[in-house]
Amino acid sequence: MEVWPPLLVVIFTLYVVSPCCGLEAVAKNVTVAQLLPISSYHGGLATYNAKNFGAEGNGTNDDTKALMAAWKAACGAYGTVTLLIPPGTYYIGPTKFHGPCKASAITFLLQGTLKAATDLRRFGNDWIEFGWVKDLTVTGQNNAIINGQGAASWPFNKCPFQKDCKVLPTSVLFVNNQNTVVRDITSVNSKFFHIALLQSKNMKLINIQINAPENSPNTDGIHIERSTGVVISDTHISTGDDCISIGQGSDNIDIARVHCGPGHGMSVGSLGRYVDEGDVTRVHVRNMTFVGTMNGVRIKTWENSPTKSLAAHMLFENMIMKDVQNPIIIDQKYCPYYDCEHKHVSGVTLKDITFKNIKGTSSTPVAVRLRCGVPCQGVVLQDVDLKYMGEGGSSSKCENAMATYVGYQHPEPCA
Template identity: 60%
Template sequence: MLDEMLRSTQQRAIHTRRRLSNAEARKSSSSRNFNVLHYGARANGITDDSKAFMAAWKAACAAVGAVKLQIPAGTYLIGPTKFAGPCKNVRSLTVNMKGHLKATTDLSKYVTGDDWVEFAWVDMLTLTGGGTFDGQGAASWPYNKCPTNKNCKLLPTSVKFIATSNTVVENIKSLNSKFFHIALVGCKNFWGKNIKITAPSNSPNTDGIHIERSTGVTIYRSVIGTGDDCISIGQGNSQVLLSGISCGPGHGISIGSLGKYQNEEDVRGLVIKDSTLAGTSNGVRIKTWENSPGTSRAVNMTFENIVMKSVANPIVIDQTYCPYSSCASKAPSRVILKDIFFRNIRGTSTTPVAVMLRCSRGVPCKNVNLHNVHLKYVGQAPVAALCMNVRATYSGTQIPPPCK
């Protein structure tokens, strides 16, 4: 009898400990999961949910350990929202975004320099979940004067990452940004996967992904169709890999424009490979401004295993870039281009000049290599190459024929 009582007491103690342990686990789990609905978000697409998002982020950023910010399915209207760190005690922070976020179309909500959604000064951030950033840009595009006016007021970028490190963005969509869809500025170690970016072909300055002053960036298996560059790589970038990109419509994949401002940082160590461009106005392009105010370098760049489908200008180096009707000076670009490799580029061109290498007369390009280029013109004229201020080297198949 005594033994049975002891066993019964022990079992009750074990069950009690288990209940307490499970309760602590649930409490610990709930203390690290932050749902925007619990902070007042309405998810009706009409009520401004910005404050609820910020309250949920503030709580998540102040938590400890592996933290999750939950944005469940639903439609959320938000204005400019800054998810800023550092989150000192957070080991990792996952934003699980299943919802459809809609940007306010009231431009007065965005003060000068404001973007729509910012992630800044955060380490070990993951943004995932299959949700959509909807910039609702069509209402703002008529106010974009940047294609014709260099002193224009910039519209907001949809999603900007500022000085983040060890960031993963996957299974996210961006729709109809007002300006750029996604921008990386001063980031280290950024991985983007299965990103889908969409805007009409006539939408102005809707670059898919813009990268600037960042290092260790990998973007792969992503589909981008916009009214501007699918991906643009600005100044100060190093160790950038773009792979498995499906681009079109848009202006192609661009390095630059470079050399517009004084004291720009160098670009080095870029690889763009295993990608397809369809119906774009350019393929792979390097562009630098005329009359560069300072000297910078763009070196060690490889474009490899790329398919062009009805692309207007498949391979371009343009060191006379000026998008306006006239530029103040015709002085040559001072951006140094060196060690550039085009390998296994094939497909069709909708213009007879499929390869254009227009380098600076002030600092001619050095060590430009083309290997196995096979680009056919879809029209009747023979396909051709145009070269200025460069002595390229050629190997393997060369269609169009090398410049003489």
């Protein structure tokens, strides 16, 4: 990348109208900064450095306005552009990186640390928001970190035991984006979810590192909702809740080579809590490893669903479980609160779901739990080998599952 010297002056020939002589060639000394508000320019690619817009990166001064100003300049430029966040620690409150952008493609390049404010009065539902942008790449270099500073907020999270709770801010929300790549980023200690995808299309998340303590509440690693064409791969998630959760209205989700633990495992759901939820379809999860998690692969739907929906066409294959409490679980009577009524079955129909080549160890005797409301349709277990090292070995429990079993089965199928 060719960098413009900060005081470089270039001679431009400007043609002006002279009162006496018509067109007149006049040599003018114009600084590059007057013409191009960029930090570097090479081969038609422009880079906007956040520090040129007032960001200090000292970890103390609030850089929110500076980063948003840098984004505005990059987003408003034409061509392929980069917003550079150079090494340093950038203390910021709620920050919106919104489009639509004039740029044909934009890269958000983080080389330092983004550190969240801790005063919850400043926040709505999220901290960093990328919205209404096409052809966006969010990438990191030099151990780029997004630090939600969640420890100060976790005591105020009432959601684990209060149904109508105030949700704390998600660290990074992607909403209404198309053709987005997120890669080589580390997210630590989110206040609530680490990364959430909402109403987005064609998203790729590659080599993401997510870390929060095992007892941190609702710190889901990656949450997907009302999105389509999502790929997650080669990622490591250690957190206090679901490593990956797939919410309502999601379609064509592909997940591969993800390490999960500690945490609550990988979940489809919870589904069926609200009116008019969208279906969840075409989910393919493979080559995941779960270590010491509460669950392995889980599908969970609420009781007493107000309207009907579908969760269908899912394949979970090539999974390794290491001391997982519930390696395979379908729970259509999900309710984490003590005052659930247990009066009506879930309104979510489960259909065409396959668990294939699931192996390892369970930390509880029941390694396979299939708890359907109305009968599940087309549940297949193929080549399952899950051992409980305690007395009596592993077992299965089923309710309205009507499952089909193929190949080797341990524990033995339900009667």
